[in-house]
Structures are given as C-alpha cells and as structure tokens.
Amino acid sequence: MHYSEGPTDQSVKSIQNFHMDSRGWSDIGYNFLVDNKGRIYEGRGWLVIGAHATGHNTSGIGVCFIGRDGDATDAAKKAIRWLYDEGRSKAGHPLSKNGHGQLSGNSTNCPGKQLLSWVKAGMPAPGGGDPTPPGPPKWPGRYITQPPIMRGDDVRTWQAQMKKIGKSIDVDGAYGPKSEAVCRAFQKERKLSVDGIIGPDTWAAAWKKP
Numbered sequence: 001m002h003y004s005e006g007p008t009d010q011s012v013k014s015i016q017n018f019h020m021d022s023r024g025w026s027d028i029g030y031n032f033l034v035d036n037k038g039r040i041y042e043g044r045g046w047l048v049i050g051a052h053a054t055g056h057n058t059s060g061i062g063v064c065f066i067g068r069d070g071d072a073t074d075a076a077k078k079a080i081r082w083l084y085d086e087g088r089s090k091a092g093h094p095l096s097k098n099g100h101g102q103l104s105g106n107s108t109n110c111p112g113k114q115l116l117s118w119v120k121a122g123m124p125a126p127g128g129g130d131p132t133p134p135g136p137p138k139w140p141g142r143y144i145t146q147p148p149i150m151r152g153d154d155v156r157t158w159q160a161q162m163k164k165i166g167k168s169i170d171v172d173g174a175y176g177p178k179s180e181a182v183c184r185a186f187q188k189e190r191k192l193s194v195d196g197i198i199g200p201d202t203w204a205a206a207w208k209k210p
Helices: 012-021 074-091 112-120 153-164 177-189 200-205
Strands: 032-034 040-042 063-065
Touching (some): 032 074, 040 074, 063 074, 153 177
Parallel strands (some): 032 063
Antiparallel strands (some): 032 040
C-alpha cells in the first residue's frame, strides 16, 4: 500500500512521467492506483511486475492512493479493499496486507499514518457496494505490427490482456509472428478487420466483453 504524497487531483500521467523520467523505470511503478472518489486506474496491471517496493515487487501487487496523509475517503478504501480481494481470488490464497514502510528494506513513512492505521486494522471495507472497476488502458497511439518485431510495454499490456481472456500467448513484450497469429484470430472472433495490426479498434476490443 502506497500513497502519492501529492494533491488528490494529481494525474496518473504525471506520476508515470516522474517514474520514467526521474526514476528511470520502464513505466509507472504501481500495478494499480486509486483516487479519493474510489476510481481505480490500471498501472502495470495484474501480470506485470511492479517497481514500487524494493525487494518485494515479485511477491506483491503495488496499489497507490492518489493523495496525501489524511486524504483517503471511504470510497478510496473500498476500492483498495476490492483490489486486495480480487488479487486474493486470482492467487487462490490469502495475501498479506502491508504498508510500504512496513516492508523490510523500505525506510519510508508511506502510505501515511491514516492509511497505515487502516492497513494494520486489516483493511476493513467501509459501507457496501462495489467500487468503480478499472477501465481499459488508453491506446498507446502507435499501430503495433510486424515485421520487424515491435517491442515495448504497450505490446506486453496487450499480450497480458489476451492471456487473461484465455489466449495462448507469451507475455514477453515482443510482437512477432505468434502474437500476430493470436491477433488475427481475435480480430476474426470479434468481427474486426483481420489484418494482424493492433490499432485503436483492436486494442479497445481486447477489454470489451464479446
């Protein structure tokens, strides 16, 4: 559990820019982010290792609250708890609940006193109802095709989504012949133009129910 230690209207893009331009990371460090209205934003998602907690990125999912200490609302806590429950369901076993500063090797006050107290209490979900589920990640703005083989985090994100919906595909960030074959089969299933190119329509369809 993290907090951004910035204003509640801080954009996910600004956090991503900081992580990539100042930290030198390949993408935003967190797997998911939550704002004070309970909206969930997908960062690296479920299937990509984060860069949020040194020594613990392969053993846990990083969730960041967008705001400062004391800003977390009930809606935000509900959304964070939903992500925990979803992660537990995907893993098939209970998961530990930790604030960033509780992890060995991470000397930090993150996620602040308010959220740390809530985490230590077991992350109880206030009220009822479901939070706003994460929407599809924005189309990266480049058409993904081959040859030559295209590589990048956007390729990995699309591959991970294909795997999530049951396709046999390697999530390696390289768009080669095997990935193109999966793309063509997916386009045929969804009655899209079958060209093996991941454009805005094929990208958006990957996150829509058939």
